[in-house]
Amino acid sequence: MVAVLAVAIGLALAMLVANQAVTGKVAELNASVGTVLTVNPAGGQGFEGGGEPLTAAQAATAAAVPNVTSVVGTKALRLRNAAEAAAEAASGRTGQGGPGGQSATSVTTSLTAAVDAGTLGNRNQAASGASGSGTAGSTQAAPSFSLPVTATGIGAEVDSTGKALQLTQGTGLGDYTATSTGALLGTTLATKNGLSVGSTFTIKDQTFTVKGLFDAGTAFGNNALYVTLPTAQTLAALPGELSTMIVTVNSMENVDAAKTALQAALGSDKADVTQGQRNLQTAISSLDSVKNISFIAFAAALATAGLIILLIMVMLVRERRREIGVLKAIGAPNRTIGLQFVLEALVLVAMGSVVGAAIASFASGGIASALISSSSNTTAATGQRGGPGGFPGGPGGAFGGASQLLTSVTASASPGIIATGIAAVFGVAIIGALVPALLTARIRPIEVLRGE
Incomplete structure (x- = not known):
C-alpha cells in the first residue's frame, strides 16, 4: 500500500x-511578444512591395489609440561594403535595392557582412534583377554576390520585434530620439570585422563608434547593427520617414481591439497592422x-x-x-x-x-x-x-x-x-x-x- x-x-x-x-x-510569452503589433506601409513590408512610407505624424496617431502604451518607429537601411560594391559596379552587376528606392551601393560601409551569401544568397540576389547573371540554359557560372548588412534606426532600446535588446557588452545609445555617432553591433558582425566596444567604423564616410554588442540569437539577427532613428533617417536622406512602427498594447486581452482601432485610425490604404507573431495565440x-x-x-x-x-x-x-x-x-x-x-x-x-x-x-x-x-x-x-x-x-x-x-x-x-x-x-x-x-x-x- x-x-x-x-x-x-x-x-x-x-x-x-x-x-x-x-x-x-x-x-x-504574454509579457514579451504577446502584446506587440507591427505597422508596415500598406502594400509593403521591409524592402518588398510598394505603397507610401510611414511618417512621424502617423506614429503620433497610433500613440493616441486606446490601450496602446508605446509606439517605436524604425528606419531600415541596407549597407554594402564599399570595396565589394565598387567591384560589383565595375563588373556591371548591381545588388538589391536599398531603402526608399535608393540603390544599395549608395549606402556604403567599411563593415563586411558576417554571413556568406552562399547558394541561397547568390540565387536570391541574382533573381532580384541583377545584371550579369546569365540566361536560362547558359553555361556561364553564376556571379558571386556579397550580402548587405542590416542597419536599423530605432527610437528606443528594442529590436525590430519590440523585444529589449540583449546587450552582452557595453551600453545603449542613450537618447534614441537624437542624432548620434554611436552604434550597437551584433556579436558575429563585430567578430567578423575585428571590432569591440570603443572601436570605430564608417557608414557613408561618417565615423561611428561601437557603444555596445548584442546577441539576437540567430546568425541573420547578429549580422546587423542599430543606430538612433534620426541617424538612420539622415543616412537615408529621408527625414521623418519610417519603415515600420512597433506598437505595444497594455495587455494580451486588448490586442485584437487595439489592432482594429489602429487599422481604422491609420487607414487600410495607408498602413497594414499585423501581430508580431501570428501563431502566438x-x-x-x-x-x-x-x-x-x-x-x-x-x-x-x-x-x-x-x-x-x-x-x-x-x-x-x-x-x-x-x-x-x-x-x-x-x-x-x-x-x-x-x-x-x-x-x-x-x-x-x-x-x-x-x-x-x-x-x-x-x-x-x-x-x-x-x-x-x-x-x-x-x-x-x-x-x-x-x-x-x-x-x-x-x-x-x-x-x-x-x-x-x-x-x-x-x-x-x-x-x-x-x-x-x-x-x-x-x-x-x-x-x-x-x-x-x-x-x-x-x-x-x-x-x-x-x-x-
Missing part, C-alpha cells in the same frame, strides 16, 4: 511541476490546455493519494477498535485518539513522499513533454490545410512557429514546487486519517468492548 501511495504522490508532484512550468511559459491556447490538463491530473492524483490513505486508516482503525475502546474507557479524549492515527498517517505519507519526490524528479520532464506533444499534434491536426503542401507546421499554417514555443517548455522539479506538493499531500493525509479515527472515537466504549 505504501508503494502504491508513493506512485500516486509521485504522479501528483510530477503533474504539479508540469503545471508550474507551463504557467511560467505562458506568463513569459495558438501556442498560448495549446499551453493553456496543457496547464488545465496537468492541474486536473494533479488534483486527481492528490485525491487518489487521499483515498489510499483513507483506506489504509480505515483498515487500521477497524483492526484497533478494541484499543480505541480501552482508551475511551480510561478517559482518553477524542483528539488524543485522532492525533495518534494522524501521526501514523503522516509517517506513511513521509515515506511515500520521499519515493514520490524521486519519481517526480525523473518523470516530470517526460510527462510534460508527452502532454505538450499531444496538445501540439491535436492543434496541428485541426489546421493541416494551413501550411504549404498541406503541412500544418509550415509558414502560414494554423500552428506554424508555435510548435517551437511549445517545445521550449522545460519542467524542473524545484524544491519549492516539491515542497508545495508535499504540503498538499500532508493536508489530504490529515483529513484521510481523522475521518475514520473520529468516527470510531464517537462510539461508546461499552459497545466496542461488547462487540469484541
Whole structure:
C-alpha cells in the first residue's frame, strides 16, 4: 500500500511541476511578444512591395489609440561594403535595392557582412534583377554576390520585434530620439570585422563608434547593427520617414481591439497592422490546455493519494477498535485518539513522499513533454490545410512557429514546487486519517468492548 501511495504522490508532484512550468511559459510569452503589433506601409513590408512610407505624424496617431502604451518607429537601411560594391559596379552587376528606392551601393560601409551569401544568397540576389547573371540554359557560372548588412534606426532600446535588446557588452545609445555617432553591433558582425566596444567604423564616410554588442540569437539577427532613428533617417536622406512602427498594447486581452482601432485610425490604404507573431495565440491556447490538463491530473492524483490513505486508516482503525475502546474507557479524549492515527498517517505519507519526490524528479520532464506533444499534434491536426503542401507546421499554417514555443517548455522539479506538493499531500493525509479515527472515537466504549 505504501508503494502504491508513493506512485500516486509521485504522479501528483510530477503533474504539479508540469503545471508550474507551463504557467511560467505562458506568463513569459504574454509579457514579451504577446502584446506587440507591427505597422508596415500598406502594400509593403521591409524592402518588398510598394505603397507610401510611414511618417512621424502617423506614429503620433497610433500613440493616441486606446490601450496602446508605446509606439517605436524604425528606419531600415541596407549597407554594402564599399570595396565589394565598387567591384560589383565595375563588373556591371548591381545588388538589391536599398531603402526608399535608393540603390544599395549608395549606402556604403567599411563593415563586411558576417554571413556568406552562399547558394541561397547568390540565387536570391541574382533573381532580384541583377545584371550579369546569365540566361536560362547558359553555361556561364553564376556571379558571386556579397550580402548587405542590416542597419536599423530605432527610437528606443528594442529590436525590430519590440523585444529589449540583449546587450552582452557595453551600453545603449542613450537618447534614441537624437542624432548620434554611436552604434550597437551584433556579436558575429563585430567578430567578423575585428571590432569591440570603443572601436570605430564608417557608414557613408561618417565615423561611428561601437557603444555596445548584442546577441539576437540567430546568425541573420547578429549580422546587423542599430543606430538612433534620426541617424538612420539622415543616412537615408529621408527625414521623418519610417519603415515600420512597433506598437505595444497594455495587455494580451486588448490586442485584437487595439489592432482594429489602429487599422481604422491609420487607414487600410495607408498602413497594414499585423501581430508580431501570428501563431502566438495558438501556442498560448495549446499551453493553456496543457496547464488545465496537468492541474486536473494533479488534483486527481492528490485525491487518489487521499483515498489510499483513507483506506489504509480505515483498515487500521477497524483492526484497533478494541484499543480505541480501552482508551475511551480510561478517559482518553477524542483528539488524543485522532492525533495518534494522524501521526501514523503522516509517517506513511513521509515515506511515500520521499519515493514520490524521486519519481517526480525523473518523470516530470517526460510527462510534460508527452502532454505538450499531444496538445501540439491535436492543434496541428485541426489546421493541416494551413501550411504549404498541406503541412500544418509550415509558414502560414494554423500552428506554424508555435510548435517551437511549445517545445521550449522545460519542467524542473524545484524544491519549492516539491515542497508545495508535499504540503498538499500532508493536508489530504490529515483529513484521510481523522475521518475514520473520529468516527470510531464517537462510539461508546461499552459497545466496542461488547462487540469484541
